[in-house]
Amino acid sequence: MIPFLDLRRQYGDIKDELEGAVLATLRSGQYVLGEQVERFERSFADYCGARHVIAVSSGTAALQLALLAAGIKLGDEVITVPTTFVATVAAIAYCGATPVLVDVDPRTLTMDPEKLEKAITPRTRAVVPVHFHGRLADMAAIGAIAEKHGLCVIEDACQAHGAERDGVRAGAFGAMGCFSFYPGKNLGAAGEGGAITTSDDALAERLRMLRDWGQRERSVHELRGYNLRMDAVQGAVLDVKLRYLDGWNAARRRVAQAYDEGLAGAVERPSPAGPADHVRHVYALCHPQRDALRQALSDAGIATNIHYLRPVHLQPAYADLAAGPGSFPVAERYARTTLSLPIYPELTGPEIGRVIDAVNACAERLETTNPPMEMAS
Ligand SMILES: *Cc1c(COP(=O)(O)O)cnc(C)c1O
Numbered sequence: 366m367i368p369f370l371d372l373r374r375q376y377g378d379i380k381d382e383l384e385g386a387v388l389a390t391l392r393s394g395q396y397v398l399g400e401q402v403e404r405f406e407r408s409f410a411d412y413c414g415a416r417h418v419i420a421v422s423s424g425t426a427a428l429q430l431a432l433l434a435a436g437i438k439l440g441d442e443v444i445t446v447p448t449t450f451v452a453t454v455a456a457i458a459y460c461g462a463t464p465v466l467v468d469v470d471p472r473t474l475t476m477d478p479e480k481l482e483k484a485i486t487p488r489t490r491a492v493v494p495v496h497f498h499g500r501l502a503d504m505a506a507i508g509a510i511a512e513k514h515g516l517c518v519i520e521d522a523c524q525a526h527g528a529e530r531d532g533v534r535a536g537a538f539g540a541m542g543c544f545s546f547y548p549g550k551n552l553g554a555a556g557e558g559g560a561i562t563t564s565d566d567a568l569a570e571r572l573r574m575l576r577d578w579g580q581r582e583r584s585v586h587e588l589r590g591y592n593l594r595m596d597a598v599q600g601a602v603l604d605v606k607l608r609y610l611d612g613w614n615a616a617r618r619r620v621a622q623a624y625d626e627g628l629a630g631a632v633e634r635p636s637p638a639g640p641a642d643h644v645r646h647v648y649a650l651c652h653p654q655r656d657a658l659r660q661a662l663s664d665a666g667i668a669t670n671i672h673y674l675r676p677v678h679l680q681p682a683y684a685d686l687a688a689g690p691g692s693f694p695v696a697e698r699y700a701r702t703t704l705s706l707p708i709y710p711e712l713t714g715p716e717i718g719r720v721i722d723a724v725n726a727c728a729e730r731l732e733t734t735n736p737p738m739e740m741a742s
Contacts, residue, residue, distance in 0.1 A: 367707055367716050369668040370549055374711035375613075379605065386601040387555070395597050398577070402600030406560070408607050409544075412527070413536040415562035417569035420595035421576050424523040424545020427559035428456035428493070430593060431541040434561075434571040435491055435517040437462045444484050445493040445521070446476050447676035447687070447696040452545075453495055453521050454677045454686070465489070466678055466686055468693040472636040474498065477695075478506035485510075491517040496525030496535055498672070499551065499617075499646035500638050504530070504538040519543065523559075524646040526552040527614045530639065536562035541572075546603055551617070551646050552610050554599040616710035617645035620717055624648055624706060627721030631728045633702075647672050650724070651702040654731050659704055661727035667720055670705045 410418040439461035448469045457464040467480035476494045494502035511518045518539035525535040536542025546558035579590025633651040676696040678687035
């Protein structure tokens with residue numbers, strides 16, 4: 366079986382370095398924040414081209430704190446998309462604000478700027494574009510609309526470490542950028558982790574206070590803060606792994622290019638991305654008989670996944686955010702037909718070849734035994 370993801374491969378490649386960094390942290394006696402985390406914050410800030418990085422306990426914590434630091438509160442509206450992991454919307458709800466969803470662009474699967482502009486009301490305070498699958502959203506258009514209406518832009522860059530357009534990296538487009546270091550992300554910790562990037566000194570100070578019980582000075586709780594700090598072990602692991610990120614992203618792009626070439630014609634794929642603005646966190650194709658294709662690939666020894674089975678407005682917990690099925694046709698069609706193929710830097714040439722051959726063979730078999738049905742419904 367070709368696994369959908371096997372994190373032991375990456376660990377094996379840099380085992381000595383990782384174990385050295387973890388052992389040094391264990392011996393240091395400093396287990397939360399501290400030197401290891403500060404070192405990582407500086408390296409990641411340099412990497413992203415932001416003045417500050419505030420390391421926190423998860424990507425969800427990063428989103429929640431970014432919204433709080435922007436002053437988002439009960440009664441405010443924050444615009445985002447239904448084609449994302451549920452955390453984007455949950456974080457808005459945690460602040461008491463109302464998540465307002467707009468459909469995505471079918472070519473890029475990221476926020477459609479025209480739909481953003483139409484959804485703005487006098488209560489709108491912020492916009493959270495998602496760099497879905499590792500592909501940058503249309504930040505020029507979104508930034509221009511946000512500026513015109515005085516909205517704070519918070520990037521959900523949880524899938525897009527290192528994605529770059531015109532020399533600007535994910536996390537450096539908006540007022541703040543939110544990253545997740547969940548183990549399977551392009552830059553993954555050995556557990557939970559997250560970070561916020563910002564070049565605004567005042568926001569950075571608020572974020573540092575909010576993640577650590579609202580303290581600027583020890584034992585003085587100026588703000589009603591939280592315990593959302595990063596562990597020292599995660600800082601140490603991430604500081605080692607960051608040095609490999611560009612190489613890993615390049616390897617992911619090579620896998621994606623091989624899939625693009627090998628699967629052309631057989632299955633539908635989202636439109637081609639620019640050379641650097643997509644870091645290929647997920648490689649998704651669309652097929653009208655997605656479930657049958659997934660089963661056939663599994664029978665052929667290829668593990669696949671679905672990102673995500675339902676758009677957020679069709680999740681029971683968030684059903685009140687839209688008028689049910691039909692509210693966001695692009696998001697819904699995508700969720701019905703999407704299938705993610707294995708993509709990670711350690712995937713071997715022969716494995717990539719086997720995936721391509723299996724997808725082509727299975728898609729052709731489905732075509733002849735079962736002509737494509739209408740994608741709607
Ligand atoms: C992973 C992810 C998150 C949440 O990050 P956690 O570290 O799991 O809390 C938020 N948004 C998107 C788009 C993600 O992919």
